[in-house]
Amino acid sequence: MKFARDTWLIFQRQIQLLLRNPVWVFVGVFQPVMYLLLFAPLLKPALNAPTQAAAYKIFVPGLLVLLAIFGGLFQGFGLIAELRAGVIERSRVTPISRLALLLGRSLRDVVSLLVQAVIITLLALIFDLRVFIGDLLLAYLMLALIALMTSAVSYGVALKVKSEDALAPLMNTVAQPVLLLSGILLPLTFAPGWLQGIANWNPFSWAVDGTRALFAGDLGSDKVWQGLSITAVLAALGVYWAARQFARSVR
Amino acid sequence: MIETRGLRKSFRSRAGRETKTVDAVRGVDLDVAKGEIFGFLGPNGAGKTTTLRMLATLIEPDGGEATIAGADLRKDPAEVRRRIGYVPQGGSTWDESTAREELVLHARMYGINKADAQRRAARALDAFQLTEYADRKCKTYSGGQRRRVEIALGIIHEPKIVFLDEPTTGLDPQSRAHMWDEIRRLRADGMTVFITTHYLDEADALCDRIAIMDNGEVVAEGTPTELKREISGDVVLVGLDLAATPQAAQTLDGEPYVNKLETVDEGGLRLYVDEGATAIPQVLRRLDHAGLELRSIELHRPSLDDVFLTKTGRSLRES
Ligand SMILES: Nc1ncnc2c1ncn2[C@@H]1O[C@H](COP(=O)(O)OP(=O)(O)OP(=O)(O)O)[C@@H](O)[C@H]1O
Ligand SMILES: [Mg+2]
Numbered sequence: 001m002k003f004a005r006d007t008w009l010i011f012q013r014q015i016q017l018l019l020r021n022p023v024w025v026f027v028g029v030f031q032p033v034m035y036l037l038l039f040a041p042l043l044k045p046a047l048n049a050p051t052q053a054a055a056y057k058i059f060v061p062g063l064l065v066l067l068a069i070f071g072g073l074f075q076g077f078g079l080i081a082e083l084r085a086g087v088i089e090r091s092r093v094t095p096i097s098r099l100a101l102l103l104g105r106s107l108r109d110v111v112s113l114l115v116q117a118v119i120i121t122l123l124a125l126i127f128d129l130r131v132f133i134g135d136l137l138l139a140y141l142m143l144a145l146i147a148l149m150t151s152a153v154s155y156g157v158a159l160k161v162k163s164e165d166a167l168a169p170l171m172n173t174v175a176q177p178v179l180l181l182s183g184i185l186l187p188l189t190f191a192p193g194w195l196q197g198i199a200n201w202n203p204f205s206w207a208v209d210g211t212r213a214l215f216a217g218d219l220g221s222d223k224v225w226q227g228l229s230i231t232a233v234l235a236a237l238g239v240y241w242a243a244r245q246f247a248r249s250v251r
Numbered sequence: 252m253i254e255t256r257g258l259r260k261s262f263r264s265r266a267g268r269e270t271k272t273v274d275a276v277r278g279v280d281l282d283v284a285k286g287e288i289f290g291f292l293g294p295n296g297a298g299k300t301t302t303l304r305m306l307a308t309l310i311e312p313d314g315g316e317a318t319i320a321g322a323d324l325r326k327d328p329a330e331v332r333r334r335i336g337y338v339p340q341g342g343s344t345w346d347e348s349t350a351r352e353e354l355v356l357h358a359r360m361y362g363i364n365k366a367d368a369q370r371r372a373a374r375a376l377d378a379f380q381l382t383e384y385a386d387r388k389c390k391t392y393s394g395g396q397r398r399r400v401e402i403a404l405g406i407i408h409e410p411k412i413v414f415l416d417e418p419t420t421g422l423d424p425q426s427r428a429h430m431w432d433e434i435r436r437l438r439a440d441g442m443t444v445f446i447t448t449h450y451l452d453e454a455d456a457l458c459d460r461i462a463i464m465d466n467g468e469v470v471a472e473g474t475p476t477e478l479k480r481e482i483s484g485d486v487v488l489v490g491l492d493l494a495a496t497p498q499a500a501q502t503l504d505g506e507p508y509v510n511k512l513e514t515v516d517e518g519g520l521r522l523y524v525d526e527g528a529t530a531i532p533q534v535l536r537r538l539d540h541a542g543l544e545l546r547s548i549e550l551h552r553p554s555l556d557d558v559f560l561t562k563t564g565r566s567l568r569e570s
Contacts, residue, residue: 002362009359017347086343090404093307093337094360095329 006097010104032120053128060124061211062184068143071113072150073171076158098247109151110144139214149235156242182208206230252443253283257315275301277467290458291447298467299447303414307337320411336405340416346390350400361408375403395426415446431457451555470562479553485527490547493518502541
């Protein structure tokens with residue numbers, strides 16, 4: 001009860017601050033729309049897809065997972081600013097739940113990601129993408145779990161390294177191979193065997209496959225439950241680890 | 252209210268390739284009574300903030316124990332948190348929030364319900380004369396206004412003890428004087444106030460009792476008056492013409508209230524006495540009897556800096 005209340009308190013505050021910053025809203029929506037409008041048209045020929053809609057079914061899920069990964073991984077920067085301002089220290093002397101300090105922030109990241117996802121899905125609908133609502137909701141659940149995990153990890157790392165200078169290269173080095181090896185932009189079906197072998201060890205690759213299966217309306221596919229379970233387990237681990245960083249001494 | 256025994260903390264820091272251990276706090280014993288303003292005086296790096304952060308449950312001590320407002324720091328840090336307020340040295344407000352929002356949020360972090368939190372925020376804004384700026388973003392505040400918001404944050408839940416880490420550093424003399432008044436008001440409300448400072452005059456004028464800290468250790472503890480008296484008594488400076496000085500020295504030497512007498516090269520005497528206020532009239536009378544004319548007489552009370560000097564061999568002003 002106290003934990004739920006504490007989490008809600010932090011979540012509310014973070015959402016309030018987010019909405020106060022119109023630049024974020026603009027960038028958050030503008031960027032994916034650019035991808036959709038300027039990058040996606042190249043895909044139909046590149047993917048050899050029969051229709052534009054078929055190309056979108058492959059590309060949109062990848063784009064959404066990409067947003068979830070990157071949106072989450074770079075949240076740590078905001079936390080470092082809060083550390084510097086003394087806001088975290090001030091919170092840690094109160095009896096508020098340490099898990100709530102993390103989860104309130106990560107949930108804001110999840111919500112802002114889902115808002116982006118909905119906007120992109122709506123736009124894609126204009127371009128003839130068709131998805132069943134149930135499948136779509138499961139896909140959103142997958143995205144939420146990914147964002148929860150990446151933002152929690154980013155917060156945990158931020159608390160450990162405490163400086164933007166260390167966080168930026170670290171997050172970039174993590175994000176790049178993850179991105180390249182997950183088949184996010186183009187499916188790995190085109191990849192040679194050795195590359196696919198490596199990708200099998202990349203949990204995000206499973207997440208992307210699962211999301212694509214859902215967008216393809218293939219709810220029964222093994223990839224769906226596999227992707228969901230892997231991301232759920234990783235999200236739980238990420239949250240657990242990051243909450244411990246909040247509980248431990250900071251600075 | 253606060254009782255610590257043997258509190259210790261060391262940090263490992265890396266300078267290039269080698270790791271160095273800094274013993275930031277090496278065995279601190281403190282006893283702070285209810286309702287007093289207790290001051291922690293010491294130069295940069297003395298270990299004041301580290302001690303405070305340990306007492307505020309932010310970092311775990313390497314050794315030693317402490318009881319704070321009746322709760323055991325080691326066994327029950329959660330209870331300690333409920334009973335104390337803490338205002339960090341480097342600020343604690345967020346640029347994009349308003350003072351009112353910060354106060355309401357902070358109260359609610361202590362489990363206070365929304366309506367009550369809003370009431371408390373309004374009251375605190377009023378008490379710290381912040382109502383006028385209450386709904387402006389914190390980044391628009393002056394240093395003094397911002398510091399007042401931070402102190403208000405530290406006491407919004409009416410703790411038994413509040414820790415203020417350098418509450419007046421960076422404030423102009425007028426804002427400092429105001430801040431002292433605010434801090435005295437907290438004491439009047441029955442709160443125990445624990446402040447750190449490296450201003451001698453602040454420790455002297457504001458604090459009921461002080462501990463002088465240097466290099467991770469408490470080197471002296473007591474009321475400012477006690478500490479200064481312990482060092483030496485007062486010094487009376489008697490200004491005389493060079494010609495009159497030897498005779499005056501002869502006259503005053505051996506008087507029962509004069510502990511020690513030195514002549515000043517340019518003429519005049521330096522008298523070490525226990526209590527300047529009673530010594531001066533007697534000095535005046537003796538010199539008058541002897542028909543000696545004096546140019547000036549001055550009472551010099553030992554400062555806390557003199558205390559620091561005798562305990563550490565360095566002056567606080569220089570370090
Ligand atoms: N996290 C840390 N890692 C390494 N060393 C630290 C850390 N925190 C403090 N120290 C060191 O411990 C010593 C005591 O620092 P502390 O901040 O307690 O001093 P202070 O008395 O508050 O000084 P100031 O008046 O400058 O605020 C210093 O030598 C400082 O460099
Ligand atoms: Mg300090």
